[in-house]
Amino acid sequence: MLKPKNTMQNWTFPTPAPEFLQRHPEPDVETWRKLLSRVIDAANANSWNKAEVARRAGIKDGTFSQWSNGNYPGVLANINEQVSNWLEALEESASIAASLPVSPTFVKTMVGADIYNVLLFTQITAGFTAITLPSGSGKTTAARHFCNTRPHAWIATISPHTKTVHAMLIELAAELDVQENNPTKLVRAIGRKLQRLGDGTLLIIDEAQNLVPDAVNQIRHFVDINKCGVALIGNEDTAVSFVKDKGSVASRAQVATRFDRRLKRERDPVHDAAMLISAWGITDHDCVRFLHNIATKPGALRNIDRTIKAAMMAALGNGEELNLSYLNAAWRNRDMGDIS
Numbered sequence: 001m002l003k004p005k006n007t008m009q010n011w012t013f014p015t016p017a018p019e020f021l022q023r024h025p026e027p028d029v030e031t032w033r034k035l036l037s038r039v040i041d042a043a044n045a046n047s048w049n050k051a052e053v054a055r056r057a058g059i060k061d062g063t064f065s066q067w068s069n070g071n072y073p074g075v076l077a078n079i080n081e082q083v084s085n086w087l088e089a090l091e092e093s094a095s096i097a098a099s100l101p102v103s104p105t106f107v108k109t110m111v112g113a114d115i116y117n118v119l120l121f122t123q124i125t126a127g128f129t130a131i132t133l134p135s136g137s138g139k140t141t142a143a144r145h146f147c148n149t150r151p152h153a154w155i156a157t158i159s160p161h162t163k164t165v166h167a168m169l170i171e172l173a174a175e176l177d178v179q180e181n182n183p184t185k186l187v188r189a190i191g192r193k194l195q196r197l198g199d200g201t202l203l204i205i206d207e208a209q210n211l212v213p214d215a216v217n218q219i220r221h222f223v224d225i226n227k228c229g230v231a232l233i234g235n236e237d238t239a240v241s242f243v244k245d246k247g248s249v250a251s252r253a254q255v256a257t258r259f260d261r262r263l264k265r266e267r268d269p270v271h272d273a274a275m276l277i278s279a280w281g282i283t284d285h286d287c288v289r290f291l292h293n294i295a296t297k298p299g300a301l302r303n304i305d306r307t308i309k310a311a312m313m314a315a316l317g318n319g320e321e322l323n324l325s326y327l328n329a330a331w332r333n334r335d336m337g338d339i340s
Helices: 018-023 026-046 050-057 061-069 076-099 110-125 139-149 165-176 183-194 213-226 241-245 249-256 269-279 285-294 300-317 324-333
Strands: 128-132 153-157 202-206 229-234 261-263
Touching: 026 050, 026 061, 026 076, 050 061, 050 076, 061 076, 110 128, 110 139, 110 202, 110 229, 110 261, 110 269, 139 153, 139 202, 139 229, 153 165, 165 183, 165 213, 183 213, 202 213, 213 229, 269 285, 269 300, 285 300, 285 324, 300 324
Parallel strands: 128 229, 128 261, 153 202, 202 229
Antiparallel strands: none
8 A cells, every 4th residue: 555645845843833832831842842853753754744644643634733833722731642642652563563573585495496487487488377386385475576576577366255257357457556447448458567578577366276267268368468477376276276177178178278387396395494494593403393393284384484473472572582482382372283
């Protein structure tokens, strides 16, 4: 979501009106100066205009405008207190967010490299490919990394609510920033955005197992007509079930024969788990062994990442270093069963 634009002239420190200085006690005015300075710093750092600050602080626009301009006629101490409470909550939230453990940036595991290469092939050749790997193997993370590092690549996630042709097109339009309200022109508008450019364009469809056959055929239409690459991503059981048991024999064959490549196996999940554990900076032997045991279960990389994050948050809250007991507790709290 785009942040409200900030115009710098809105945040020049005002010269308070003489009536403002006469009406309010000097300590309240001094508090107002300090609070307004902090508000301006926060607003500039986050590109917030006055209306956005007023909304976040829970103050009426008109009241906040008078307060920030130095001409508020009411009881200044009351608004000062409200602004102060908001600033304290804002700064506390920022402090907590800064201390929370953050997952490592994209780790180029073997499966991550394989996914990246398939996506690159798809983009350059205007291919139609499928990536159907186990849940938790890092498919979405690798796909988003690709989109963040390659031009003209987009990813759209399909849910059970956006599986039909029209709902899918609306979702694609939102991800591609296509502005078209006429349903009959929507396909053409999306196609123009996907039209091959330079080294190619790529549309990644995540959670593709949710698509109905007609929606898959619509996606194939973009490959044929607009010469863009399309990669379908889903889990190993259902991502391309439409090829096996959905639609007519002719429609299934039409889709199935169009796949240029399909990635459906992890080369070395244990090695990939080790890379993720190392990226988290975990070296304790017992902790590493525990996490490697998680790697043998479904959802390996996702479960490792979430378990580490939860364990680190608990350790941080107690002012301690991460250890095996925190990992065990994090795993149990997620109700994931026993680790033998």
